[in-house]
Amino acid sequence: MNDAIRVFLVDDSALVRRLLRRTMDEQSDLVVCGDAADGRMAVEMIGRNVPDLVVLDVEMPVMDGITALGLIKKQHPKLPVIMFSTLTSRGAAVTIEALSRGAADYVTKPTGKASLEESIAGIRDDLIPRIRALVGTARRAASPDRAAAAAAIPALLPKRRLTCQPAAIVAIGVSTGGPDVLRQILPALPATLAAPVVVVQHMPKMFTTLLASSLDARCPLTVREAAGGETVAAGSVWIAPGGLHLEVERKDRTVLLKTHTGPPENSCRPAVDVLFRSVAKAYGERALAVVLTGMGSDGASGATHIYNGGGQVLVQNQETSAVWGMPGAVVEKGVADAVLTPAELGREIIRRVAGA
Numbered sequence: 021m022n023d024a025i026r027v028f029l030v031d032d033s034a035l036v037r038r039l040l041r042r043t044m045d046e047q048s049d050l051v052v053c054g055d056a057a058d059g060r061m062a063v064e065m066i067g068r069n070v071p072d073l074v075v076l077d078v079e080m081p082v083m084d085g086i087t088a089l090g091l092i093k094k095q096h097p098k099l100p101v102i103m104f105s106t107l108t109s110r111g112a113a114v115t116i117e118a119l120s121r122g123a124a125d126y127v128t129k130p131t132g133k134a135s136l137e138e139s140i141a142g143i144r145d146d147l148i149p150r151i152r153a154l155v156g157t158a159r160r161a162a163s164p165d166r167a168a169a170a171a172a173i174p175a176l177l178p179k180r181r182l183t184c185q186p187a188a189i190v191a192i193g194v195s196t197g198g199p200d201v202l203r204q205i206l207p208a209l210p211a212t213l214a215a216p217v218v219v220v221q222h223m224p225k226m227f228t229t230l231l232a233s234s235l236d237a238r239c240p241l242t243v244r245e246a247a248g249g250e251t252v253a254a255g256s257v258w259i260a261p262g263g264l265h266l267e268v269e270r271k272d273r274t275v276l277l278k279t280h281t282g283p284p285e286n287s288c289r290p291a292v293d294v295l296f297r298s299v300a301k302a303y304g305e306r307a308l309a310v311v312l313t314g315m316g317s318d319g320a321s322g323a324t325h326i327y328n329g330g331g332q333v334l335v336q337n338q339e340t341s342a343v344w345g346m347p348g349a350v351v352e353k354g355v356a357d358a359v360l361t362p363a364e365l366g367r368e369i370i371r372r373v374a375g376a
Contacts, residue, residue, distance in 0.1 A: 024048075025155045029055040030062040030088065031077040031104060036129070039136075040075060040104075043143045050151065059088025067095060072155045074101045075147070076123070078114045086118055093122045100124040100154040100342070102147065112226045116234050119199035124342045125150050128224070150196065153315050153343045184332055186375030187308035189215050189252070189268070189275075191299040193292030193322070195222040195314025197342025199231060201362050202312075203238065206257060208366030211240035215308070215373045217257040218246075218268065218277075218299070220292045222314065225262035232259040248279035260290035267298035275302055286318040292346070296322025305330030308372055310365060311356075312336045314346035320353050327355035332372055334358050334365060 027050055029040050037055050044050045053071050056062035060083040066074065074092060078085040089101055103126040105115040115126045127146045130139035194202065198221045209217070221231060229245050236243035239257065244250075246258040246266050252275040260266035264279040278298075285291035292311070296319060299307045309326045311319045313336055323333045335347035335356045350356050360368055 024051045025073065025151060026051055026053040026071040027151060028053055028062070028066055028071040028074045030057075030059065030074065030080070030085075031055075032057050032080040033077075036077070036104075039130075039139055039143060040147075043140050043147070046144070047148060050148070059083030059085060059091075062088055063091045063095075066092060066099075070096055070099065072100075072158070073151055074099060075104050075127075075151075076101050076118075078103055078105045078111055078118065084114075086114060086121070089118055089121060089123055097122075098158060100158055102127060102150055102154070104129060109226060109230075112224075113230050116199060116227060116230045119197075120203050120234060122200060124154050125196045149315070153196065153345065157341070157343050184372070184375075185306045185330070187215055187332060187369075187373045188306035189299060189303050190217045190308050190310060190369055190373065191295055191326075192217065192219045192310045192312065193296065193314070193319035193346065194219070194312035195288075195316070195318065195343075195346060197313040198222070199234075200342075201336065201340070202231075202235060204362040205310075205312075205366045205369070206235055206241065206243065207238045208363070209239070209241055209369060211255065213241060213370065213373055214254050216252045216254055217241065218252070218260075218266065218295060219257060220260045220266060220290045220295050222288055222290070222318070223262050225264075228259050228262040235259075246277050246279060248277055250277045251275070252277060260295065263289060265290050265294045267295060268302045269298065270302040286316055288316075288318050292319035293322035297325050300325040300329045300331060303331065307331035308369065309333045310335070310369065311347045311350045312362075312365075313341035313343055315343045316345050317349035319346050320349035323350045324353055324355050327357075332357050334360060334368060334372075336365065337361055 044052045058080045101123045103118045103123045105111045130142045232245040243257040267278045269278045307326045309323045337359045338344040
């Protein structure tokens, strides 16, 4: 198939490579164009015949995944790379670093207790949709119709509102490609920002803990993983913990964080929609929602609540998004006040919190 997605596999385990290849072979639109047992071999082979996407192991002999990622992205900046990681503290830490260095997404390896069929099913359910979404985004970016698609976006935006209240909270929703773009936006926000920031990033528990720590080391604002019960105040960024929804709840003049194990929404927990609805209720016209790169449509319904309540909504533009599913869904609903690059979003958050 000329249109088949060409995937290159990198893992030091022959068994894992066979599992991945078997999973790809079951898909009519995917083809494995090559594989390698270490990062050095992968960099050399990819340089000779560039695939549409790379699935890259984190820990390997000869050359590890982080080193290989840096070389691959240097030589092929637009090539999507999905990290294939173990669900361990070390695997999670290295994966967060990889995502901050340009990896588009990650998938955790099947546990040793899983049967062969369970392993294949897990890979199929987690990995295949990501491959299709990321390559679809890359192909659309290279399409001659790209300019026409970009030109159509302004017609979907609502009429400019001439007056808005200064934002008293910034609520961010993000998924695929999130750590990299958060690393661009959050460090641009000053320690004097007069509004708290709350973030839902679709990730498991161990990963959100490490993400908060990684961002805290780079940001003027204090970045923490939310535990629940904290007072929401300026000067801090709270990341929703993996596996728990995050909400804000107003009690008299105080706003508190709340975490809970409510049902998943949009197949996600934490879900952006859950956070955004609570922000709309607690802050009304002084809420500012920011929807960044991600698969699916989580955040579109919640952003509509914020917009209809008089709040403001910003989204990341298509050109800089790893996947324009989440921000695109907000634009299609007609509730995005502006569509901006990550650099522009940082400046616009500061401006809108200041009431400019």
